[in-house]
Amino acid sequence: xxxxxxxxxxxxxxxxxxxxxxxxxxxxxxxxxxxxxxxxxxxxxxxxxxxxxxxxxxxxxxxxxxxxxxxxxxxxxxxxxxxxxxxxxxxxxxxxxxxxxxxxxxxxxxxxxxxxxxxxxxxxxxxxxxxxxxxxxxxxxxxxxxxxxxxxxxxxxxxxxxxxxxxxxxxxxxxxxxxxxxxxxxxxxxxxxxxxxxxxxxxxxxxxxxxxxxxxxxxxxxxxxxxxxx
Numbered sequence: 119x120x121x122x123x124x125x126x127x128x129x130x131x132x133x134x135x136x137x138x139x140x141x142x143x144x145x146x147x148x149x150x151x152x153x154x155x156x157x158x159x160x161x162x163x164x165x166x167x168x169x170x171x172x173x174x175x176x177x178x179x180x181x182x183x184x185x186x187x188x189x190x191x192x193x194x195x196x197x198x199x200x201x202x203x204x205x206x207x208x209x210x211x212x213x214x215x216x217x218x219x220x221x222x223x224x225x226x227x228x229x230x231x232x233x234x235x236x237x238x239x240x241x242x243x244x245x246x247x248x249x250x251x252x253x254x255x256x257x258x259x260x261x262x263x264x265x266x267x268x269x270x271x272x273x274x275x276x277x278x279x280x281x282x283x284x285x286x287x288x289x290x291x292x293x294x295x296x297x298x299x300x301x302x303x304x305x306x307x308x309x310x311x312x313x314x315x316x317x318x319x320x321x322x323x324x325x326x327x328x329x330x331x332x333x334x335x336x337x338x339x340x341x342x343x344x345x346x347x348x
Contacts, residue, residue, distance in 0.1 A: 122162035122220075126229035128329040129217040132156075132336060136213050139340060140206065148343045149209060155339065156212030159332070163220045172212055179205045223247055228323040249298070256294045260287060 139152050153176065160169040186198070223244060230240045264286055 121164040122159065122328070124159075124163075124216075124220065124332060125323060125325045125329045126217070126221050126226045127233060127325060128332055129213070129221060130229070131333060133210065133213045133217055135333075135336060135340070136209050139343065140209055143343055143347060144206060146343075146347065148347065151339055151343065152209050152336075153212055155336065156209065156216060159216055160212070160219075163216065165215070165219050168215050168219050172215060175211075176208055179208065218247070218250060221247075224321060225323050228321060232323070249295070252298050253291075253295060256291050256298065257287075260290050260294070 136152060136156075139149060143149050157169050157173065160166075160172070226247060227240060227244055230243055235243075
């Protein structure tokens, strides 16, 4: 069975549309319907590892709500705001995973151009898209450099020595990422993304029956839950 291939515009629309049920149905068990749909799309796209990671994240947030009454109040107070804030956008994160993991940057550029987006918006999207994998690479490079000096990083160091971890890991990573962001912007402009001439493409990106079907099912779910919640 081939992996599901969706047009980048379909995935962008899903990322936008999922904010409606987040705003209207947050706190309702019906939100699980949209989470399950995202997981189904990830599995059909053969992103099994990402689907498992997301499922683990969702299980963690749900488990925290169940065991919070047994934890010390100070821990609950510290973590609750973070968990509530992140948990609010968990459905959006699922569709964000789908967009990032299954979209090639060239296809995204073509899709945004077909949507008649301004060059400034296209460049911002492409730089952000390339910037996300760079974060992981920079973090690993800094961690390897610190290991040579006998300094290791992890959850234990963050919990026991937060200031030292912040100073040796996150400050260098911040400056490195700022430089990487500038380099990615220059690279995009060098490839002609900021030019006035209309670009041509060797690849064809278009929405098909599967894309319309995926969007139609999502809209049907929204309408169904809306009337059930009335």
